[in-house]
Amino acid sequence: MLVGCDFSSSPSKRKPIVIAIGSSKQGRVHLQEILRFETLDAWSQWLRLPQDWIGGFDLPFGLPRELIESLKWPNNWLACTEHFSAMSRDTIRQHFKAFCDARPVGQKFAHRKTDGPAGSSPSMKWVNPPVAFMLHAGVPRLLDAGVELPGLHTPHQEKVASRRIALEAYPGLLARELLGNRSYKSDDKAKQTPERLIARKQILQALETGQTRLDLRLKLTHAQHDALVADASGDTLDAVLCMVQAAWAELQHNNDHPCYGLPMFDSIEGWIVTA
Numbered sequence: 001m002l003v004g005c006d007f008s009s010s011p012s013k014r015k016p017i018v019i020a021i022g023s024s025k026q027g028r029v030h031l032q033e034i035l036r037f038e039t040l041d042a043w044s045q046w047l048r049l050p051q052d053w054i055g056g057f058d059l060p061f062g063l064p065r066e067l068i069e070s071l072k073w074p075n076n077w078l079a080c081t082e083h084f085s086a087m088s089r090d091t092i093r094q095h096f097k098a099f100c101d102a103r104p105v106g107q108k109f110a111h112r113k114t115d116g117p118a119g120s121s122p123s124m125k126w127v128n129p130p131v132a133f134m135l136h137a138g139v140p141r142l143l144d145a146g147v148e149l150p151g152l153h154t155p156h157q158e159k160v161a162s163r164r165i166a167l168e169a170y171p172g173l174l175a176r177e178l179l180g181n182r183s184y185k186s187d188d189k190a191k192q193t194p195e196r197l198i199a200r201k202q203i204l205q206a207l208e209t210g211q212t213r214l215d216l217r218l219k220l221t222h223a224q225h226d227a228l229v230a231d232a233s234g235d236t237l238d239a240v241l242c243m244v245q246a247a248w249a250e251l252q253h254n255n256d257h258p259c260y261g262l263p264m265f266d267s268i269e270g271w272i273v274t275a
Helices: 040-047 065-069 075-087 087-101 132-144 171-179 194-208 222-230 235-254
Strands: 002-006 017-025 028-037 054-056 164-168 218-220
Touching: 002 235, 017 040, 028 040, 028 054, 028 235, 040 132, 054 235, 065 087, 075 087, 075 132, 075 218, 087 132, 164 235, 171 235, 194 222, 194 235, 222 235
Parallel strands: 002 054, 028 218, 054 164
Antiparallel strands: 002 017, 017 028
């Protein structure tokens, strides 16, 4: 089973966590179902279900090494993640703001090595978007559910009833390949324009015809296609983009890649799949 997750650190009825579920065969990725979770607890319960999957999750799995070393936090991914998870969001904000305030304009944030090729926001950002809080809310719940994070964490097998593989994904990476810097979504109703609707249609056309470097074709029903276009927030489409990235990782694994297509990477920072 394939999973794509558009994540929110503060999900609600208006802005739920969206999960796309599908499967892949002979280069075709079939979307089967869309799930929505209005609370972190409901999402956590789904993670614990005894089912095998490979998933792409749109949230950072690690912090920049430069930041960790500057703050003198544990120099080990699991210990650092547990240290970070034990803090309140306000404490995290204070630490990160002090780090940024001490640095020159234009170099405020520390970056992970994956940010360059992925074009992703620094995982220490706490606003616009608050990806640091996404890490804070999401990764501990993946660990609690006994999920494997390749290259970062392998759970004790005696505690795991099923094989669940979580990879850090980033839908913007795949979307930019198809659109450049044009926007395809907005949570602001005033910005949910015809141009963005056309952009969502273009993304889906490219995915359905296999016009990406991932060399996969997305298979949708007419109803699924229309629903993805109609969601002007882009959350449902983002979940599907993450699912397609997970399909690429599954293909690499099936072709005997030792780490689901991930390159050698800093084991404290993590890496975005397909970057």
